[in-house]
Amino acid sequence: MNLYTDKEKREIEILHFLKEVIDPELEINIIDMGLVYKVNYDEEGKITINLTLSTKNCPMGDVIINSVESCLKRHFPEFEIVINMVWEPKWSRDFLTPAGKKELGIT
Amino acid sequence: MLKPSLKDSFTYSIIIAHYISAALFFLAIAILLIFSSEAFIGHYFHPKILAITHITTLGWISFIIIGSLYQLVPVISNKKIFSPFMSLISYLCMSTGTLLLAFSFWTFDTGFLIQTAASLLFFGTTLFLINILLTVRQSKENNIEMDFIQASIFWFWLTAFIGALLAFNFQYVFLPKEHLCYLKIHAHIGLIGWFLCLIIGVSSKLIPMFLLSGKLNTNYLSYCYYLVNLGLLGFIIDALFFNGEDRAVGYIIIILLGIICYLYFISNAFKTRARKKLDINLKHTYISFLFIAIPIILWSILKFKVIADNKLELQIISAIVFSLLFGFITLLVLGQTFKNLAFIVWLKKYEEISGKEKTPLPKDLYSEKAAIVQLYLFIISFVTILCGILMSNYLTIKLGAIFLMMTAILYNINVFKIVLHKSNSTPLF
Numbered sequence: 376m377n378l379y380t381d382k383e384k385r386e387i388e389i390l391h392f393l394k395e396v397i398d399p400e401l402e403i404n405i406i407d408m409g410l411v412y413k414v415n416y417d418e419e420g421k422i423t424i425n426l427t428l429s430t431k432n433c434p435m436g437d438v439i440i441n442s443v444e445s446c447l448k449r450h451f452p453e454f455e456i457v458i459n460m461v462w463e464p465k466w467s468r469d470f471l472t473p474a475g476k477k478e479l480g481i482t
Numbered sequence: 483m484l485k486p487s488l489k490d491s492f493t494y495s496i497i498i499a500h501y502i503s504a505a506l507f508f509l510a511i512a513i514l515l516i517f518s519s520e521a522f523i524g525h526y527f528h529p530k531i532l533a534i535t536h537i538t539t540l541g542w543i544s545f546i547i548i549g550s551l552y553q554l555v556p557v558i559s560n561k562k563i564f565s566p567f568m569s570l571i572s573y574l575c576m577s578t579g580t581l582l583l584a585f586s587f588w589t590f591d592t593g594f595l596i597q598t599a600a601s602l603l604f605f606g607t608t609l610f611l612i613n614i615l616l617t618v619r620q621s622k623e624n625n626i627e628m629d630f631i632q633a634s635i636f637w638f639w640l641t642a643f644i645g646a647l648l649a650f651n652f653q654y655v656f657l658p659k660e661h662l663c664y665l666k667i668h669a670h671i672g673l674i675g676w677f678l679c680l681i682i683g684v685s686s687k688l689i690p691m692f693l694l695s696g697k698l699n700t701n702y703l704s705y706c707y708y709l710v711n712l713g714l715l716g717f718i719i720d721a722l723f724f725n726g727e728d729r730a731v732g733y734i735i736i737i738l739l740g741i742i743c744y745l746y747f748i749s750n751a752f753k754t755r756a757r758k759k760l761d762i763n764l765k766h767t768y769i770s771f772l773f774i775a776i777p778i779i780l781w782s783i784l785k786f787k788v789i790a791d792n793k794l795e796l797q798i799i800s801a802i803v804f805s806l807l808f809g810f811i812t813l814l815v816l817g818q819t820f821k822n823l824a825f826i827v828w829l830k831k832y833e834e835i836s837g838k839e840k841t842p843l844p845k846d847l848y849s850e851k852a853a854i855v856q857l858y859l860f861i862i863s864f865v866t867i868l869c870g871i872l873m874s875n876y877l878t879i880k881l882g883a884i885f886l887m888m889t890a891i892l893y894n895i896n897v898f899k900i901v902l903h904k905s906n907s908t909p910l911f
Contacts, residue, residue: 399844400844429691429694438829445836480758481756
């Protein structure tokens with residue numbers, strides 16, 4: 376039995392690729408930081424990412440956004456990449472994955 | 483984002499020039515301290531103490547702060563610096579003014595030289611004030627951190643204005659009150675209005691951001707803003723127009739209440755932080771906040787007449803100023819330099835290629851080991867000099883100054899390692 380549709384498999388794959396994007400200050404990938412709120416894979420040739428930052432004035436904001444775009448362009452060269460910055464819900468430590476919490480020293 | 487200012491290479495160069503000048507001034511302070519430790523066991527109105535104090539407040543601390551502001555104001559206001567050219571002229575006036583002022587104090591030349599220095603500093607400060615205010619005015623962002631920054635820059639300008647009046651008063655004696663009365667006002671505005679307000683404004687933005695703190699109540703910052711600024715304003719007006727020397731304690735208590743509000747905000751930032759592991763820069767910051775207690779305790783001993791020894795009272799006044807400038811502010815600056823400067827250089831070198839190529843991290847731009855040794859050396863030097871001042875023992879001060887010089891050398895090595903960093907990236911796959 377196939378648990379996931381092809382679209383869902385692609386979205387999981389995208390989440391996996393996005394682990395390559397590291398916050399240079401915190402040295403944690405953006406998935407474990409919980410910065411990616413939503414991934415949408417459109418077979419017509421478009422990938423949409425809903426992304427947040429730990430704070431609106433994050434000095435590394437542009438670097439993270441550019442890195443997400445570069446990462447997805449590398450894996451999906453034919454696709455249009457759309458990144459939406461979202462501020463609701465506001466990022467909090469609750470969004471960290473267990474791996475992210477471990478990296479930050481939260482027990 | 484940092485893009486507005488750092489995309490502009492001219493502004494970037496000015497920021498770097500401020501950091502390099504500050505590092506060299508820091509080294510100069512340590513060297514001058516070794517050769518003038520005897521001066522610290524007498525009255526604080528000593529030419530060599532005045533020279534070292536002004537290099538510390540202007541060349542070292544203010545230059546780092548101004549360099550950081552040219553980076554931070556565009557981040558908070560989301561606007562470019564109004565005029566990078568004005569920043570350059572301001573930098574040239576202030577660096578030349580600081581050197582001349584230090585030299586004229588050291589040689590106690592109270593004529594043309596000190597007047598030129600004070601005029602250059604006042605002109606440079608005025609340009610800086612105008613430039614920042616015009617930058618902020620373009621922005622629609624309005625927050626308490628920006629209020630603190632704007633207030634602090636106004637106080638900085640007023641400090642320079644009173645300083646210039648004092649410089650001319652040496653020769654022409656036109657001020658109606660005693661020189662020392664204005665000197666006290668000049669020192670209080672500089673320490674509380676400029677340094678304290680600015681540190682509160684900048685740190686209340688940066689520290690929660692670096693620590694990934696939870697939701698914080700900024701009302702405490704607003705209480706702090708009014709208490710500190712109104713306390714300082716009351717102190718100045720009372721001292722200038724109503725001979726309010728005796729009431730100074732009351733105003734200082736109002737300011738201390740404001741500081742307590744700020745410390746409560748910062749302690750909440752540390753308590754609610756998601757980032758439990760503190761890097762070496764945040765350790766510097768953490769310890770500097772613990773060190774605030776030292777000048778407060780010393781001030782309480784002085785004001786509540788715990789001791790009755792005139793000589794010791796003078797030493798305590800010197801120790802209060804020293805512990806504020808070094809124990810708190812310098813330690814904070816030492817830690818934040820590597821955080822901010824490494825960011826600035828890293829963004830300049832790697833922002834465009836980040837994600838496309840494998841790049842070093844900001845922390846790879848400096849030696850963390852050197853920063854750790856620097857922290858220990860600094861704490862040893864601070865404690866040694868403080869004991870030397872309180873015990874009126876110049877050999878102890880000299881020993882502490884040698885440790886301070888070692889700290890400054892390590893600091894300079896790391897600063898130059900960062901600013902001279904060559905781009906070093908490799909293909910991702």
